Amino acid sequence: AQQVEWLPTVRTGSFFATASGGIGWGTPAAVGVALGDRERGVERPVVGLIGDGSFQYSVxxxxxxARHNLPVVYVVMRNQEYSILKSFAVLEETPGVPGLDLPGLDIASVARGFGCRAVDVETTGDLEREFKAALTAGTTTVIVVLTQPQKAML
Structure with missing residues (x-):
């Protein structure tokens, strides 16, 4: 609901999502949308809002x-865990599942290694500045936003 307030999607073909689980879907989906736009002669940035856990599935x-110089802006919410999987573990009464914490990931360095423009941000002011710059950069950008873990709402 909050996304609708700050990132309205009022035009046809401006919002894409899965009908089911989305872990690992958003990163390559943004590439597909950008390639489709290029094929149709549409010039616009594509924005992918993705959690750090999901990002790791298809980084x-x-x-x-980057290789195709696509104008994709990835905003990676870095809470350092697979929150949705932790919530499912609680729901299934199997808490304490190993491998669901993701401390120490340097996502921006990985992104730069793949040829992307990449930045880490910690404040809303930094996010606003970097997001505006990314929208006009015309190249692949990864903005990593430090967030706090919270229980996923199932």
Whole structure:
């Protein structure tokens, strides 16, 4: 609901999502949308809002975006855990599942290694500045936003 307030999607073909679980979908989906736009002669940035856990499932897609110089802006929310999987573990009464914490990931360095413009931000002012710059950069950008873990709402 909050996304609608600050990122309205009022035009046809301006919002894409899965009908089910989305872990690992958003990163390559943004590449697909950008390639489709290029094929149809549409010039616009594509924005992918993705959690750090989901991003890890298909991080190699950012290489494809950078290799094809696609105007994709990835905003990666870095809460350092797979929150949705932790919530499912609680729901299934199997808390304490190993491998769901993601401390120490340097997502921006990985993104730069794949040829992307990448920045870490910690304040809303930094996010606003970097997001505006990314929208006009015309190239693949990864903005990593430090957030706090919170229980996923299932």
């Amino acid at each position: 190699q897609a950012i290489w494809t975006a």
